[in-house]
Amino acid sequence: MDLWIVSMALFVVSSLLGGLNYISTILNLRTKGMSMTRLPLTIWAMFFTAVLGVLSFPVLLSGLILLLFDRNLGTSFYLSDIVVNGEILPNEGGSAILFQHLFWFLGHPEVYIILLPAMGMVSEILSVNSRKPIFGYMAMLGSLFAITILAFLVWAHHMFVTGLNPFLGSIFVLLTLLIAVPSAIKVFNWLTTLWRGNIRFTPATLFAIGFVSLFISGGLTGIFLGNSTIDIHLHDTMFVVAHFHIVMGVASFFGMFAGVYHWFPKMFGRYLNSTLGYIHFWVTMIGSYLIFWPMHYQGLAGIPRRYLDKRGWVSFNDFPELDKMITIVSIIVFAMQLMFVFNFIYSIFKGRKVTSTNPWGANTLEWTTPIRPGHGNWPGEIPEVHRWPYDYSKDGREFIPQTEPIGENESKH
Ligand SMILES: [Cu+2]
Structure with missing residues (x-):
């Protein structure tokens, strides 16, 4: 038990230190105009x-x-019963x-x-x-x-x-x-x-829209599984595999891909190849739905998950052609991810060079740093923040960075 108390104490102390660090960072940012x-x-x-x-x-x-x-x-x-009828049970199970x-x-x-x-x-x-x-x-x-x-x-x-x-x-x-x-x-x-x-419609935008689509599809099947009455039928079937791969697996990968395509120019001073990006998006988007959409129907038909080989059970082997299709598409979608890794490494060295510190015309602070920021992000003073990050298409201007003071005649957002 001592080890337990020591580790909990260490955890509490480190959380408090982390919290203090966080608060002091926020306070420090506030002096430069940043607020929550x-x-x-x-x-x-x-x-x-x-x-x-x-x-x-x-x-x-x-x-x-x-x-x-x-x-x-x-x-x-984890023992639920230790003593029954005054008799001490064996310490196992x-x-x-x-x-x-x-x-x-x-x-x-x-x-x-x-x-x-x-x-x-x-x-x-x-x-x-x-x-x-x-x-x-x-x-x-x-x-x-x-x-x-x-x-x-x-x-x-x-x-x-x-x-x-x-x-x-x-x-x-x-x-x-x-x-x-x-x-x-x-x-x-x-x-x-x-x-x-x-x-x-940059690759980042497409992946972001793809995320929304997958989040809706996977979220809707969450309503089925969240109902205990329906879940009792669907539990441990392929329906569950389809649900969580779409909403938590593919959707969050799409969010990460969107982020990589969007911030890559800031990280490396070069763009990812967008032709490969479009191919990456469309094949992964269509492929993911081809892989996981049919699994819902398999699950509704009672096919269990976690079976390496279903051929031994006649009633579990209802969809051999569908399984084959899913396997082939999975291989293609996986190959696309290897292509993305290639694009990533290739573009670090050979990608089209970024000519502006702010290639997407974005408002947030990271785009005010040099093309490839070094340690400390800004070479000189930390910039001062004057507004929220979403002043786009305002007062006839396409974008207004957070570092720009609010004008006298500026309309409220
Ligand atoms: Cu849950």
Whole structure:
């Protein structure tokens, strides 16, 4: 137990130090005009991701340490019954369900640890490339906050078939379906940002739009699985594989790809090859749907997941042609990712050179640094911030960087 107390104490101290460091950074930025409501949504998303990480990873780590103790040091954290009828039971076994609760207390927030940075980058990229302010900045913040809170209250929706009390299950159903509200707000705001925008279809924009599409598709099947009554039928079928690969796997990869295509010129002073970028996008987009869309139907038909070879079971082998198609498309989509890696490495050395520090005409601070920023980002003074990052197409100007003071006759956004 001593080791346990020491590690918890270390964790608390390091979190406090991290928090102090964060607050002092914010205060330091404030003196240069930066404030929380002038932060780009990418940064807000990273902030909430950090909150999720700090609160959820220690639970998995603790669960793991308790498991190690139970298996090796004779403790009984996972034993549900220690004494029955005055008789001490042998110190062995232990409930996997108890461990599962701790595991999913990390496992569900982890979904948003992966998704929120993608959401932040997509918000930024859609606004920059549609030359319009992000629609509903405060609503975007509110929904990020709501997702962060709700992420901690839904873990047992992964456990409807573990013998969970059905009444308790219904509460987790309610809390799970509530996540649809902030998610829908975000989707609405992304689409409204694009609405009537002067959209530049760069590879980054396409991947960002692809993210929104995948987030909608995967989110809708989340409504099925979040209902315990339907989940009991669909649990451990290919439907689940399809759902989480689309919403958490492919969608967050699309967010990352969007981010790489968008910020690559800042990192390396050269563009990624956009022809390869367009091929990368379209093949991955169409391929991902071809791989995962049919899996929903396989799952509805009762095909279980996690089977290496289904040929031994006649009733599981209903879709051999479909499985073959999925395999072939998977190989093609994987090859596309190798092409992206090639594009990445090739463009670092041979890509088209960037001629401006701000090639996309963006407002955020990173675009005021030199073409390839060095240590400390800015060679001289830190720039002063005067406005939020989304003044696009305002007062007849395409974009107004955050470092520009607010004019006397400037209209309110
Ligand atoms: Cu979950």
